[in-house]
Structures are given as C-alpha cells and as structure tokens.
Amino acid sequence: IWYFHPDQILANNENSSLIKLKHDRGYTNEDEIKIEPGMENYEEKLKTSFAEQLHSDEEIRLVQEGSGFFDVRDHNDKWIRIHVFPGDLIILPTGNIKYLFFLLFS
Secondary structure (H helix, E strand, C coil): CEEEEECCCCCCCCCCHHHHHHHHHCCCCCCCCCCCCCCCCHHHHHHHHHCCEECCCCCCCCEECEEEEEEEEECCCCEEEEEEECCCCCECCCCEEEEEEECCCC
16 A cells, blocks of 8 residues: 655646656546535445445545545455545555545534
C-alpha cells in the first residue's frame, strides 16, 4: 500500500504532484465520486461503499473533502485500518486485495 500527502496534490497546474504522479504511473483514466446526504441514489451509493470489494487492478483514491477509513485485508486475512483525510492519496497495489471504504460524516 502506498500513501501520499503531497504538498500540492490538489493543485491544478503542470507542476502539481498529482499530475506528475499520474504521468509517472501511466494513469490515463479518472473519475470523481461524491457521496453526501440528500443526493440522488444516496442509499445505493452508500451500500456500494460499505461492501467488501476485490480489484485485480491498482486502486487509487484521492480524498478531496471529508474523511473515511480504508479497511484492507493483509496476506494473513487480517484487517488494517487506514484513516484518510483531505489531500491524502492512497494506492492499493494489484494482486487481488480486498478492501472496504467507510465515509465519515460530521
């Protein structure tokens, strides 16, 4: 698991750490997921968020607002909890890593 909190991760310019990271790792696709009370399909999105997921590809998440927990299973099937905040970027490597993500609401 890689964890970053670059100084300029949210900067939107050619010198930002995020743009460099995307270039260096060959990332070409991105999407934005926003979940907040009152939004359309809120309950459905929450259920998806709380379901254990398994991805064979690298899983990359940048927290722009709010906070949450990534619960990740290690190779011994034990859970590791990672608390993420705005500006945190986490990369779960390839290799069929199971994880959950829990949003925290204030």
